[in-house]
Amino acid sequence: MSPLNDDKDSITSSFYLTKQTSFRIAMKQRIGVYICHCGGNISDYVDVEQLSKLIANEDNVVISKDVMFACSDSTQKDMVQDINDQKLDAIVVASCTPKLHTHTFRNVAIRAGLNPYNYTQVNVREQCSWAHSDKPMDATIKAYGLIRAGINRVKYSEALENIEITAQKAVGVIGAGISGMRAAVDLARMGNHVYLIEKEANVGGRVAESGKLFMTGENGKDVIDRLYKRIKEIPEITVFTNANLDKVSGSIGDFTLEVSVKDEALKLNVGAVLVTTGFDFYQPKEGEYGYKLSDNVITLQQFNKLIETSNDKLVYNGNAIKSVAYIYCVGSRQSKGENKYCSRQCCSAAIHSSLNVHEKFSGVKAFHLYRDIRTYGKQELLYTESSRKGDIYIKYEEKEPPAVEVKNNKTVITVKDYLTYKKELSFDVDLVVLVTGMVPRSDSNDISSKLKIPTGSDRFFNEIHPKLKPVETVIKGVYIGGTCQGPKNITESVQSSLAAASKINTILRKGTLELEPIVARVNAETCLWCEKCAAVCEYDAIKPIESNGKMIAQVNTSTCVGCGICGPVCPSNSIEIVQFTDNEIESMIDGFMEKAEINTKQDSQENEISSGKQIKLNGFPKIWREIASALDDKTLTIPQLSEQLGVESNVLTWHLMTMNRYGVVEPAGLDEDEAYYMYKLKK
Template sequence: MKERIGVYICHCGGNISDYVDVEELSKMFYKEDNIVVSKNVMFVCADSSQKAMIADIQEYKLDAIVVCSCSPKLHLHTFRNVAACAGLNPFNYVQVNIREQCSWPHSDHPHEATVKAAGLIRAGINRVSHSESLENIEIEVKKSALIIGAGVAGMKAAIELARSGNEVFLVEKDYFVGGHIAQKGQLFMSDQEGKDVITSLYHEIKKYPNITLFTGSTIEKVSGSLGSFHIELKVKPRYINPRVDKQTVKSVMDECPIEIDDPFNLGLVKRKVIYKNYPEALPDLPVVDAEALKVFPDFVAKYKSVLNLTEEEQIISLMAGSVLVTTGYDDYLPKEGEFGYKTLENVITLPELNRLMELNPNKLVYGGKEIKSIAFIYCVGSRQSKGENRFCSRQCCTSAIYTSLQLKKKYKDIQAYHIYRDIRTYGKQEVLYEQSSKQGDLYFKYEEKEMPVIEREGKSLIVKIKDYLTARKQLEIETDMVVLVTGMMPRKDALQISELFKIPVGSDRFFNEIHPKLKPVETVIKGVYIAGACQGPKNITESVQSSLAATSKIIALLKKGSFSADPIIARIDMDACSWCDKCAEVCDYSALKMIEMNGKMVAGVNKAMCAGCGICAPVCPENAIEIAQYTDKEIEAMIDGFLAKLEINEKEGGSDSTPKESAIRMEEYPQVWKEILAVMKDGKYTIPQIAENSKLNSELVTYHLMTMNKYGIVVPDGMDDKEMYYYYKENEDSH
């Protein structure tokens, strides 16, 4: 139990004290034995107030503090730092929210607000009385990172992490790096070829001996946690002798007797079963589909020095301090019959058209016929108000319009029709929309409730739409080809990664970050980060941005070599626990494991893995689990505090607003401001200096200076030599 508590109740310049009698409350608590300091302060967060609090803690040897002001979301860390600066354990401080949850919502009932504030403060004092000193948990972090997925996001991250001197393991499921980018042809805004971007990233990667690239590899097992993740990797063989010269390998590829539909070209052409995705694909070593070749033993025997079909897969163990997941996305594949896909000839998807353009450099030919007109149908597989993909895929509008510009450039005489719901060529991409309109592309708008219908009429396709740009007129567009502008989907195998690393998945089935704005690449699993399109639709720029954001977080983590984890985690009463497994069943983080303690099986907490959620605590039949700072004693003492019947005399309209000696009246504002500005006219001053020179009370100066700062009349200008007070000067812009 704490015996020397300091209580600080904030006026918040009237935000609290206009409704809650803070003076009366500070007097009331001061009468109690274990409360050594009880003050009401104009702005408890002002730097002068913080300094005064530090002085109080040291002078009065306070063993705990209670700050009663705004929501803990605003200043929890401010006052933890104040405590730490004064040599008090930061966890012997409790924040009581008497603004957002008291003075503001109960401004209609000032007396009741004061009574409630008394209960809240009483609860805070009770809680802090039972508070324990806690130390952050220091976890050693290995200087290595695992990156899953060698697309543009993963490759860029690998380079940056390696450049900072870390060991990097880059794992790619496919036999070749690059992901979707290598398939894309020219890329919008930079006009570079996707495969050229990948080639240059690959050569950059090869400059770093501290990057190990594993292709044809999958993660099989994960154990450990932040600082030392133990990864088991399965590396599939390429079944080809890497020492044989390239010319020989090429002649074996040419002679290979079996062809299958080429998945890289989305089935538009055939490829051999000894293959590279495209001639420049990297690493520059072909792969053999061993199963398919087994039916040609003569061929295999003839080239036994090149083909090695007995090669076995390898299991490799790795240790990584941190993990970055950049597994990307899958293209939405329309269902059979969706806008005539697979049921009508010449209905293809945008990724298929992009491959077709790569395969047809001079003339766009499909199904033996030259294509002279194309109708693009937008939002296929995205923005489904009743389907499972309710999200917008962000990049498809720009991608379709850019493709349309490329079509005109490459094949000249071709007409494009864009049948869209809304055009989202945001930011700099808008210029492409303008260029497309200028080149003569025609735009039509449909709504989800009246979808376009595709029919075949002779050799042509007819797209029937209700065009919302011409008063919902029924239009028929004759075209040679219909291209479905498909969206992005979460990877089919994303759930496996999610299960291995315990990364939460959102209702859209993409990986979930902690906070979309404030923690956009962090996951709730410490040390595991996500970037690129695996967390939601993104274009390449956005993927690389998120990848670099995650990389900077990982570099900071690895550079320090250790991680200071929050001590607010679960702990087990070893006497009460008799290991029933119920806690481990509900723990999504695998933080609870059976351990032996003095010959007894009990639950053990992995401090690095525990997220401090407390889900395990209520399920324990022996009540053997508590979360630090949320112990039974603390919570029940808070409840008792709320219920304590505190007698407060009713006054007219809350408190007197401010301490008597510094009562602020509206008519005084101009005079006080004039006096403060007179002191400040020839330079910058701290609050104590202004108070001394103006002969005004320092709390009054603080109050007015904060208000003047708020309205831009004065501005802060650095701290004094002792880093005790901020300097303020007159804002020249305010004249």
């Protein structure tokens, strides 16, 4: 029992006697509970079958089932049918994290005519079976508690309607590199106004600074010129250069971007924001592979400029360059350093530069000092071509990196080559090119704090999920594309920003959008407008309003994210989060703390005894009947059966497993050596 329990009724009664919630929540009486096996992810550790039987005895629970995949289409159909047939007024699904399937089951409720907010998801996978895979018994007890908590919560659940708001059909795109420019084009073509905001004096970002690009051989500047020409032809795109994003306020559908362009301050009203701010190149530290200690050590970007600007001969600092050593993974894949990640595009970029050298100048020898060559996909053809041209590849390991020293005016490289049994090689080259990786932009903290975008352990901006929501951030209406999210090549950057453009268009296309009603709610009677809630609100969502002759707090429901920070600071307990009310939370604690009596798995399986009934296999393959009669009342392994029947063991495996699948045989534990399963006839 919760110590707060005694006070609960008094708080509740005063709380709900307000205008907006003048009703008492009718407790849900007919609850359906579904516990998911998740194909073993849950049921391998949590005894879901037993739990579903126990849960069936809970108050107000009408149906309790365990299901293989709650999210599968057939189970969803069953749920809809159960809700209709059994007149359920609430459902609980105990499966994985609500991050994955909240909408899946809300939609089930909607299809069955149930309010989607009369459903509660209980996480018994990430927060239970996976976390406690070493203690199945305890995992089962915990899952029992979590499910009971979920049931108690859903009893207090309210039927809610989504909040509909106006969405500005305009998008702010931050950063006019190739990703931002390309997304701007499609966003405009799909019917949105676009404000393309660029910090620098020119559009085009890193691509505009690049020479010849790998895969197509186009020149970076030409690509940007072509794209910019297209942008200028589209009246719905407004480009601001020399523009600085000062402040962002508002929320999905209605953001205000305060932008200063030179001396002018602008306020742009947009429905969504796409962040395509790009990356910085890693800057080698002084002394890193001789950088800044020797004039002959430069980065790949400097080298590309040199290739671009040299004619006839490759000359650096007045010296003809006849040999180049490329050192890969500079600033990337640092297992002990801060950049643990691979920068993805540098292998191809460096090899492509080497090919450009061969194309433009003759007689330049190339040494590639690499860890793994990552020319994935069709980029492999660059690597093949470079090898064919006679480039020399030397593999080093992170623990034994190459040394670059200046000896007698020569730049000498010493390295252990893992391709020739760690033989130590020492040779001098005219130029050392450091193949540097990508790092988050130096101003990315500024952007992330203005837009509240979280960053990952690699310090790049983070998506919600790489497969489910790859361009969405936790801030509704704020999307990311291109390399601000992590290293990418040009095609990949454009693909991600266009994917974001698609998602943005799906939310803005109607001019209105629906938001979840899980926001703060104020009790107008008890609120005294002490301003404490407004002071802690990070989203600027609480403002005063006059009501019945006094000032009270009012929540902007499209700005409020339902974070709940306002609740605890309120001295009169007058603000609460819908779906997270005191009633709900306290009843969850009560449910979780209730005593749990669970049988161990062995006990519950005790009464499973084979009946020895004859299995009818008429018309089935002959080998099935032979296997069945060989097993009869014995348990045998596949090699034993194979020998007995004179059938090849792989053929026997195939048939036995098919018989297992169709319930003719079943496994009966491992043999003594724990190498083979034994099998017996099923009932």
